[in-house]
Every structure is written in C-alpha cells, then in structure tokens.
Amino acid sequence: LSVSTAVLWTLGVLAWLGRPLTLVTFFVPVMLLILGVAYSVHVVSEYYDTLRGDAKISSRDAVEHTLSLVWLAVLLAGLTTVAGFLSNAVSPLAALVEFGWTMVVGVLATLICALTLTPALLSALGRPRRIAVSTEVSEHGRFSRLLGRLAAFDLRNRRAIFVFWGSIALASCVLATRLVVGSEGIRSLPADSEERLDFEAVNTHLDGANSFQIVVKAKELDMDEVRRNV
Numbered sequence: 001l002s003v004s005t006a007v008l009w010t011l012g013v014l015a016w017l018g019r020p021l022t023l024v025t026f027f028v029p030v031m032l033l034i035l036g037v038a039y040s041v042h043v044v045s046e047y048y049d050t051l052r053g054d055a056k057i058s059s060r061d062a063v064e065h066t067l068s069l070v071w072l073a074v075l076l077a078g079l080t081t082v083a084g085f086l087s088n089a090v091s092p093l094a095a096l097v098e099f100g101w102t103m104v105v106g107v108l109a110t111l112i113c114a115l116t117l118t119p120a121l122l123s124a125l126g127r128p129r130r131i132a133v134s135t136e137v138s139e140h141g142r143f144s145r146l147l148g149r150l151a152a153f154d155l156r157n158r159r160a161i162f163v164f165w166g167s168i169a170l171a172s173c174v175l176a177t178r179l180v181v182g183s184e185g186i187r188s189l190p191a192d193s194e195e196r197l198d199f200e201a202v203n204t205h206l207d208g209a210n211s212f213q214i215v216v217k218a219k220e221l222d223m224d225e226v227r228r229n230v
Contacts, residue, residue: 001117001121002036002040002110002113002114002117002118002121003032003033003036003037003040003110003113005109005113005117006032006036006106006109006110006112006113007029007032007033007036007106007109009105009106009109009113010028010029010032010102010105010106010109011029013105014102019098019102022095022098023095024095024096024098024099025098025099025102027099028099028102028103028106029106031103031106032103032106032107032109032110035081035106035107035110036110036113036114038077039074039077039078039110039111039114039115040113040114040118042070042073042074042077042114043066043067043070043074043114043115043118043119043122044118044122046066046069046070047062047063047066047119047122050062050065050066051127051128058127059122059123059125059126059127060123062122062127063119063122063123066119066122067115067119071115074111074114074115075111075115078107078108078110078111078114079111081107082104082107082108085099085100085103085104085107086100086104087100088100088101088103089101186199
C-alpha cells in the first residue's frame with residue numbers, strides 16, 4: 001500500500017503537469033516499486049526486530065523506536081538515489097531529462113511514504129499475535145566478523161574515505177564534459193573490422209549508408225477555420 005501510494009502520487013504529478021508517459025518514463029512505476037519496497041523493508045525489518053527484543057513493548061512504542069534508529073539511514077539512501085537520477089538533468093537528450101526529473105519526484109514520494117505511511121500502518125495494525133523467529137546471522141559468524149572489521153576500518157579512516165571518493169566524484173564531473181552523444185554505432189567497431197570496412201565502402205562508392213531524420217513541427221490548426229477558408 002505504501003509503495004502503491006507513492007506510484008500513484010508520481011503518476012498524478014505527471015497528469016497534473018500534462019506530461020504523457022513516454023517509452024522512457026514508462027519504466028518509472030516499475031523502478032519505483034523496486035525502490036519503494038527496499039525503503040519500506042528497512043522500516044518493517046527493524047520494527048520486527050524491536051518486537052522480538054521486547055515482548056511487552058506496544059506497537060506504537062516499537063514504531064517510535066524503529067524510526068529513531070532507521071530514519072537517517074533511509075533518508076540518506078533516498079537522497080543519494082535522488083542525486084543519481086538528478087544527474088540526468090544535465091543530459092542533452094530531452095527524454096533522459098524528463099525521465100530523471102520524474103524519478104526524482106517518484107523517489108521522494110517513496111521516501112516520504114516509507115517514513116510516514118509505513119510506520120502509521122504498522123502502528124494501526126497493532127502488535128502481531130505471532131512473530132517469526134529471527135534469522136539473523138550470528139555475530140560470531142565469518143560474515144559478521146568481516147562486516148565488523150569493515151565497519152571499524154571505515155570509522156577509523158572516514159576522512160580519508162571522504163577525500164578519496166570526493167576526488168573521484170570531482171574528476172568524474174570534469175571528465176563527463178568530454179562525453180559526446182552520437183548514434184553511429186558503427187564507429188564503435190574497430191577500424192579494420194570487416195563490417196566497418198564494408199560500411200565505409202558503401203559510403204565512399206555509393207550514395208551512403210548513413211541515415212538521418214527530419215522532424216517537422218507545426219501549430220495545431222483550427223479545423224473550423226480551415227473549412228471556412230477552403
């Protein structure tokens with residue numbers, strides 16, 4: 001219900017703005033279902049862990065405790081996703097720009113629902129009669145020890161990590177300005193490949209094998225006025 005609400009909000013915004021679904025934005029609802037489930041799962045999982053840890057805690061108190069633990073993690077996960085899709089706004093392709101902005105609206109909607117509607121539903125439904133046994137990995141397991149060492153390394157070197165990945169992000173922004181958008185897939189093949197040599201031969205000796213498109217735009221005509229003029 002939480003994810004479906006976010007999808008409906010997103011489609012409603014598109015309708016309100018008068019924007020139709022295109023071949024690109026058509027995939028937005030599917031992607032929002034995936035992202036929205038992930039955000040809500042964080043909340044629901046921590047909620048049930050809280051219930052397992054305290055057999056007498058009320059559903060309302062469990063929800064409050066859950067949000068105090070996961071709101072920042074869910075918020076950061078959503079904002080980083082927003083930043084990723086927002087990068088499409090600088091694309092020279094109008095379809096990608098529209099897709100990026102639509103996903104930004106959708107991700108924000110799923111984020112809001114995960115932090116508001118999902119907890120509200122958990123609180124309204126009350127404490128379940130039966131709670132499944134936790135399947136958490138033992139803290140003494142190999143995987144848990146590996147994650148513990150990784151977390152300790154991240155905390156000790158957090159400044160260096162920020163500087164390292166910040167430098168990579170800055171370099172990526174500079175190098176991204178050198179990207180060239182093209183539709184000639186044949187240029188991706190090696191210059192001495194048989195396919196490309198044949199393609200170049202057709203261009204040289206015949207009328208050419210390159211395709212191009214001409215788009216003509218015109219204002220919508222008033223048919224009544226056209227009939228009167230005729």
